[in-house]
Amino acid sequence: MMGDDDKICELLASGKSKKKAFEMIVKSYSKCLYWKIRYIVLTHEDADDVLQNTFLKAWSNIDSFRGNSKLSTWLYSIAINEALDYLRKSKNSIGAGNTDDMNIAHKLMADEYFDGDEIHAMLMQAVALLPDVQRTVFNLRYFDNLKYSEISAILNTSEGALKASYHIAVKKISDYFHLHE
Numbered sequence: 465m466m467g468d469d470d471k472i473c474e475l476l477a478s479g480k481s482k483k484k485a486f487e488m489i490v491k492s493y494s495k496c497l498y499w500k501i502r503y504i505v506l507t508h509e510d511a512d513d514v515l516q517n518t519f520l521k522a523w524s525n526i527d528s529f530r531g532n533s534k535l536s537t538w539l540y541s542i543a544i545n546e547a548l549d550y551l552r553k554s555k556n557s558i559g560a561g562n563t564d565d566m567n568i569a570h571k572l573m574a575d576e577y578f579d580g581d582e583i584h585a586m587l588m589q590a591v592a593l594l595p596d597v598q599r600t601v602f603n604l605r606y607f608d609n610l611k612y613s614e615i616s617a618i619l620n621t622s623e624g625a626l627k628a629s630y631h632i633a634v635k636k637i638s639d640y641f642h643l644h645e
Contacts, residue, residue, distance in 0.1 A: 468492045469535045476529060486523055489539070497543045503603040504547040506592055514550050518543040533617060541618045544600055551596050590640035594633050601626050602633040 468488055475485035497518060502511040521542050529538055591599055597619075604610045604618065605626075612623040619626070 472535060473531050476526065477531070482526060486526060489522065489535070490519060493536070493539055497539060500540060500603070500608065501543050501547045503591070503607055504544065504596075504600055505550055506588070510550065514543070514547050517550070518546045521546060537614065537617050541620075544604075544618060548596055548600065586641065586644065587637070590637040591633075593640065594636060598629050598633040598636070601629040602637070605630050 469492075472485045472488050472492070475481040475488070494515070498511055498515050501514045501518070502508070505511050505514055518539070522539060525542075529535070591602060594602060600619070601615060604615045605612070610618075612626050615626050616623050
């Protein structure tokens with residue numbers, strides 16, 4: 465992707481090929497952004513909606529991207545904030561989480577886009593029970609294997625706070641598995 469990023473930034477800097485640059489962004493980043501979002505919102509339909517919102521927001525703010533950060537960091541930040549906003553709106557509109565916490569594993573196993581086994585579904589259920597920020601930090605660190613410095617840039621928070629959130633999330637997930645042995 466780095467080669468694509470260089471070409472995209474070149475096109476954006478020239479100001480002449482903004483549409484072409486954005487088409488390259490969508491092509492290069494759709495899949496990885498989808499999965500970052502999916503780990504936060506859990507369902508395919510919600511992830512698709514949030515991905516569309518992410519690209520709309522990126523397009524409307526494309527002129528503000530100056531290359532001060534990596535393109536991926538800028539896009540991940542938009543995607544994660546859109547996913548967290550979606551969860552907040554969902555909770556406010558129905559008075560609870562956007563999923564029935566006790567049925568997350570069953571919903572995942574029934575989802576045609578879920579290709580994991582029962583253990584993976586249990587892990588996703590445990591992760592889904594985490595508060596939004598802990599879940600996001602866990603997903604970025606565990607599933608995406610991002611460094612704390614990268615997560616810090618995406619979430620705009622200190623590495624120390626991220627390490628604490630990750631440690632607490634791992635403890636809660638471990639406790640969940642011990643409880644369901």
